[in-house]
Structure formats: structure tokens, C-alpha cells
Amino acid sequence: MSTGTRAVVALLIVLAVGIGAAGPALADHKPASSIPESALVQPADFASTVTASGAPGVLVLQVGFRKAYAQAHIPGSEYVGAASDDDGLQALRQRVAKLSPQDPIVIYCGCCPWRKCPNIAAAYDALQQLGFKNVKVIYIAEDFGTNWVDKGFPTAKGS
Amino acid sequence: MRRLRLAVCALALLLGHTAGATAPGEAAPDFALTNFDGHPLHLADLRGKLVLLNFWASWCGPCLEEMPRFSAWQRSYGAAGLQVIGVSMDDEAGAPRRYLAKHPVAYPIVLGDAKLGERYGGILGLPQSFLIDRRGVVLARFKGDADPAQIEAAIKAQLHAP
Numbered sequence: 001m002s003t004g005t006r007a008v009v010a011l012l013i014v015l016a017v018g019i020g021a022a023g024p025a026l027a028d029h030k031p032a033s034s035i036p037e038s039a040l041v042q043p044a045d046f047a048s049t050v051t052a053s054g055a056p057g058v059l060v061l062q063v064g065f066r067k068a069y070a071q072a073h074i075p076g077s078e079y080v081g082a083a084s085d086d087d088g089l090q091a092l093r094q095r096v097a098k099l100s101p102q103d104p105i106v107i108y109c110g111c112c113p114w115r116k117c118p119n120i121a122a123a124y125d126a127l128q129q130l131g132f133k134n135v136k137v138i139y140i141a142e143d144f145g146t147n148w149v150d151k152g153f154p155t156a157k158g159s
Numbered sequence: 160m161r162r163l164r165l166a167v168c169a170l171a172l173l174l175g176h177t178a179g180a181t182a183p184g185e186a187a188p189d190f191a192l193t194n195f196d197g198h199p200l201h202l203a204d205l206r207g208k209l210v211l212l213n214f215w216a217s218w219c220g221p222c223l224e225e226m227p228r229f230s231a232w233q234r235s236y237g238a239a240g241l242q243v244i245g246v247s248m249d250d251e252a253g254a255p256r257r258y259l260a261k262h263p264v265a266y267p268i269v270l271g272d273a274k275l276g277e278r279y280g281g282i283l284g285l286p287q288s289f290l291i292d293r294r295g296v297v298l299a300r301f302k303g304d305a306d307p308a309q310i311e312a313a314i315k316a317q318l319h320a321p
Contacts, residue, residue, distance in 0.1 A: 016256050024278030029220075052253050065216060065218075065248060065249075065285075066250050066261075066273075067248045067249070067250070067271070067273045067276055068273075068276075068282070068284070069283070070273035071273045071276050071277050071281050071282065072281060072282060072283055074294075082218060084218050085218065101187060104256060110283065110284060111219065111285060111301070112219055112220065112222075112284060112285055112286075113221065113284075113303045114222055116220045116221045116304075118219070118220060119219055142284060142302070142303050143283055143284020143285075143302065143303060144283040144284055145281050145282075145284050145302075146283075146284065146302065146303075149281060149283060159273075
């Protein structure tokens with residue numbers, strides 16, 4: 001084996017070990033930080049518009065996981081499914097299919113810390129691609145429990 | 160022993176890793192489920208062991224980052240009395256089973272539900288882990304991006320306690 005070949009083999013081994021050490025490949029998703037700040041709404045600001053029956057005149061959609069929604073969600077909000085998978089995105093598209101591009105929509109997740117949320121940017125992008133002009137995203141920094149429920153904001157239970 | 164337990168609780172409180180109904184010092188809600196290998200898993204049967212109860216999901220990036228570490232801890236500290244349990248909060252068992260087939264872990268996995276989440280004070284974000292002492296009392300709750308060194312320190316402190 002030539003010196004050059006040995007060098008290539010050694011490089012391949014180093015790369016293989018490095019990839020292995022990195023652990024399992026995590027789901028590839030667009031980060032929540034890709035959502036423009038102008039589209040974000042703080043939980044306290046949105047909570048001030050929510051009553052026990054919901055936020056009047058706004059469609060509010062939870063794009064996270066069903067078992068969290070069943071435990072606690074924003075009153076009047078609807079569960080459409082985790083936008084990180086195809087079924088969730090399809091459910092989102094179906095839910096808004098008959099709406100006007102001008103209709104206000106608010107989405108939230110809170111499944112994970114914001115910078116690692118796999119759902120929220122996917123849902124935002126899907127709505128942008130469908131032409132919706134009035135989409136707001138609730139900025140949930142840690143999780144829905146910490147940044148909404150524990151703050152005493154209006155909450156409903158059940159699926 | 161008592162002083163050590165109090166110290167761990169105080170540390171968890173100081174670092175803000177507590178919330179909800181299941182807080183340090185309270186009994187961990189019991190449950191009996193069948194794990195993914197088909198064996199019954201009853202939390203109460205684990206009295207005498209230090210339990211790290213980890214809520215996760217197959218689509219949750221930070222959860223998947225933690226799991227190889229938990230698996231290594233199970234192998235390293237299992238003989239000293241640690242038992243890690245994974246509770247998948249996926250909608251159904253299919254996705255976590257597929258994930259685990261590719262990335263097996265050295266501890267049992269069960270499928271949780273919203274009711275179990277409520278009993279643990281609301282599992283409204285992932286990952287979340289509870290450290291439960293040998294008597295079945297919650298020592299600490301770790302939410303989100305918990306510092307693994309802090310979790311491991313709490314585990315080692317308990318395992319080495321007299």
C-alpha cells in the first residue's frame with residue numbers, strides 16, 4: 001500500500017470514528033431562530049388577549065405533541081399535529097385550506113427549548129408557502145409548562 | 160444521608176429545575192406499564208434502587224442527545240443501584256420502536272400517556288427527568304437542557320451515600 005493510499009485510509013478511519021462518536025443522527029429540522037422577530041409574540045402579550053373561551057377572531061394552532069396538548073393548552077386552540085413530520089404538516093395544510101391569506105393565525109409549540117424545537121419553524125414555513133400574511137408565533141423559550149402554565153396564563157385541558 | 164438528600168434538593172431548587180405538582184420531597188407517582196420488550200414494569204418494584212425516570216420522544220432532538228449518556232450511566236452505575244427508565248411521549252409506539260431499533264439503549268422503555276404526564280406535574284416540554292431515591296421520593300426534576308454533569312453528580316452523590 002502506497003503512502004498516499006495509507007493516508008486516505010487513515011483519513012477515512014478518522015472520519016468514521018468522528019461520525020460514530022457524534023452519536024445518533026438527530027432529526028434534520030429548520031431552527032426556530034429562522035422565524036423573523038417581527039412574527040414573534042411574547043406569551044404574556046398573547047395571554048392578555050385570551051379569555052376562558054379563547055382568543056377572539058384568531059385561529060390558534062398547537063403544532064407540537066398531542067400528549068402535551070391533552071394535558072394543557074391555550075383555550076380555544078386546536079391541535080393539528082407535530083409539524084416536524086409529514087402527517088402533522090398535512091394536517092396543518094388541511095386545517096387552513098379554506099382560510100383567506102389575510103386571516104390571522106397564531107401558532108405555538110413549546111415541546112422543547114425554543115432553539116431546539118423541531119416543529120415551529122416547519123409550521124411557520126408551511127404557512128408562509130401557502131401565502132398567509134398574518135401569521136404570528138408565540139415565542140416559548142423553554143417549554144409550554146414553564147412559559148405559559150407556570151405563569152398562570154389561561155389554560156384548558158383535554159383532547 | 161438526610162443532609163445529603165437535603166443538599167441535592169436545595170441544589171435542584173437553586174438551579175430552577177423544579178416545577179409542577181411532583182416536586183422534590185414528594186413521593187413519585189406509581190405506575191405499572193409493559194415495557195417495549197413485553198415485560199411488566201412497576202415503579203414500586205424498584206424501591207431500593209435509585210431511579211432516573213426520563214420522559215422523551217423520538218422527534219425530540221435534545222432527548223436523543225441525552226439518551227446515549229443515560230445508557231452509559233446505566234452500564235456504569237447499574238451495579239451500584241441505578242435504574243434508568245425511559246418514558247416515550249410519542250403518540251404511538253411505532254416511531255420510538257423504530258428509533259430504538261437503530262439506537263438501542265441499556266434500560267427499559269415504556270409508552271407514557273397524558274394521564275401519567277399530569278400525575279408527574281405536567282410533562283409539557285421535553286426532555287424531562289426525575290431522580291427518585293431508593294424510598295421512591297423525588298429528589299430532583301430536570302427540565303429541558305439540563306446540565307448532564309449536574310445530573311450525574313446527583314446520581315453519584317446518592318449512590319455513594321451511606
